[in-house]
Amino acid sequence: MRILLFSGKGGVGKTSLAAATGLQLSRLGYRTLVMSVDPAHSLADSFDLETALFHSKTGDPYRIEERLAIHEVNIQKEIKRHWREISSYVISVLRTTGISDVEAEELAILPGMEELSAMMYVNQFRREQRYDVIVLDCAPTAESMRFVSMPTTLEWYMKHIFPFQRGLLRAVRPFANRVSPVELPTDNYFANIQDLFGRLDGIGELLEDPRTTSVRLVTNPERMVLRETQRAFVYFSLHGLTVDGVIVNRVLPSAVTDAFFQEWLASQGRIVEEIEAYFAPVQVKRVPLFGHEVLGRERLEELARALYEEKEDPAAVVRTEAPYTFAKRDGHYEVRLLLPFAVKGEVGLFKKGDELVVEIGTLRRHIGLPTSMAALSPSHARLENRILTVEMKEI
Numbered sequence: 489m490r491i492l493l494f495s496g497k498g499g500v501g502k503t504s505l506a507a508a509t510g511l512q513l514s515r516l517g518y519r520t521l522v523m524s525v526d527p528a529h530s531l532a533d534s535f536d537l538e539t540a541l542f543h544s545k546t547g548d549p550y551r552i553e554e555r556l557a558i559h560e561v562n563i564q565k566e567i568k569r570h571w572r573e574i575s576s577y578v579i580s581v582l583r584t585t586g587i588s589d590v591e592a593e594e595l596a597i598l599p600g601m602e603e604l605s606a607m608m609y610v611n612q613f614r615r616e617q618r619y620d621v622i623v624l625d626c627a628p629t630a631e632s633m634r635f636v637s638m639p640t641t642l643e644w645y646m647k648h649i650f651p652f653q654r655g656l657l658r659a660v661r662p663f664a665n666r667v668s669p670v671e672l673p674t675d676n677y678f679a680n681i682q683d684l685f686g687r688l689d690g691i692g693e694l695l696e697d698p699r700t701t702s703v704r705l706v707t708n709p710e711r712m713v714l715r716e717t718q719r720a721f722v723y724f725s726l727h728g729l730t731v732d733g734v735i736v737n738r739v740l741p742s743a744v745t746d747a748f749f750q751e752w753l754a755s756q757g758r759i760v761e762e763i764e765a766y767f768a769p770v771q772v773k774r775v776p777l778f779g780h781e782v783l784g785r786e787r788l789e790e791l792a793r794a795l796y797e798e799k800e801d802p803a804a805v806v807r808t809e810a811p812y813t814f815a816k817r818d819g820h821y822e823v824r825l826l827l828p829f830a831v832k833g834e835v836g837l838f839k840k841g842d843e844l845v846v847e848i849g850t851l852r853r854h855i856g857l858p859t860s861m862a863a864l865s866p867s868h869a870r871l872e873n874r875i876l877t878v879e880m881k882e883i
């Protein structure tokens with residue numbers, strides 16, 4: 489099974505491009521699911537589905553045609569299905585603070601529940617082998633990061649905190665409930681957490697395997713948007729996910745000759761070039777700005793034609809190696825960079841703001857650094873088997 493994750497800044501076109509990709513995949517014969525991980529769903533709207541019909545059935549994937557289904561994770565239904573013990577505990581704690589039941593119920597929808605629920609579905613569908621490709625339409629970048637970092641965080645919690653908390657509570661509960669105004673979580677609560685964790689088993693490896701999961705970053709040819717795209721690229725790499733495509737959406741067609749747009753055309757041209765240089769060797773695709781919204785089946789097909797060649801397979805595995813990785817070894821930080829081809833010449837390394845710039849011969853690569861490494865400078869580099877390892881130190 490393949491997972492294609494569409495991420496990017498708010499409003500850049502993630503939902504439209506994910507939906508168009510779903511159409512292309514199903515046309516090629518893949519059993520395809522487009523799943524929305526964004527709590528502010530717009531997937532059904534994008535297909536211009538009769539909302540009432542769709543929402544009466546939400547909670548499960550909704551089949552649009554033989555090989556194409558869409559799924560908007562419905563958090564209320566999910567809570568009933570999977571989170572009952574956890575949320576009723578949270579509600580009982582919130583009630584003791586004097587807030588109303590309705591408010592408590594609203595607040596008990598904890599950040600991350602949608603993402604976790606979506607991940608459980610991905611895992612379940614993988615086990616059932618129900619689909620060949622799952623296209624994930626993500627929430628804007630910050631939430632997508634939460635989505636991909638969740639397995640690591642949870643694993644840490646389950647290893648270090650969970651057994652301790654559970655053991656401790658077993659011991660103190662008989663006494664504590666008599667003196668504490670806050671009810672302590674029951675054993676069911678812990679059983680619920682354990683069950684949820686079990687459902688997520690293996691999802692971390694799935695997301696980090698480039699033969700399964702690819703990230704497609706959607707951007708617009710504007711500087712502000714590009715900055716966020718670069719940050720997203722860094723963070724996906726940091727979490728071990730492979731970005732194998734960048735899509736620049738809403739590029740002004742060159743047929744636009746109106747004087748009003750001349751400055752836009754020039755700046756977009758520059759930024760698209762910059763995007764290609766920055767993300768190389770990752771493939772960069774351009775999609776024009778249409779003269780209308782992308783709404784409904786026909787428009788989505790038009791978008792799919794702009795995005796893909798007729799027989800082009802969006803699920804093809806085009807990269808199996810992350811372009812760069814970050815690591816901490818023997819107390820120092822390292823950036824490992826995969827070079828697209830054997831290069832010769834002097835290696836030049838320098839910092840520019842919070843980026844590491846690597847120059848080898850005529851090749852130049854900008855690497856955004858994660859916060860933990862942003863204050864460090866390159867101290868040493870070695871090249872072995874097309875992998876350049878740069879040591880980062882405080883200087």
Ligand SMILES: Nc1ncnc2c1ncn2[C@@H]1O[C@H](COP(=O)(O)OP(=O)(O)OP(=O)(O)O)[C@@H](O)[C@H]1O
Binds near residue numbers: 503526737738778783
């Ligand atoms: N190439 C395009 N030309 C014209 N309109 C477009 C194009 N791509 C997307 N749109 C329109 O832009 C709007 C936003 O697109 P979309 O909902 O796909 O973005 P999004 O990134 O999913 O947004 P959000 O972050 O809110 O989820 C929609 O009305 C869509 O129809």
Ligand SMILES: [Mg+2]
Binds near residue numbers: 502503504526625626
């Ligand atoms: Mg969207």
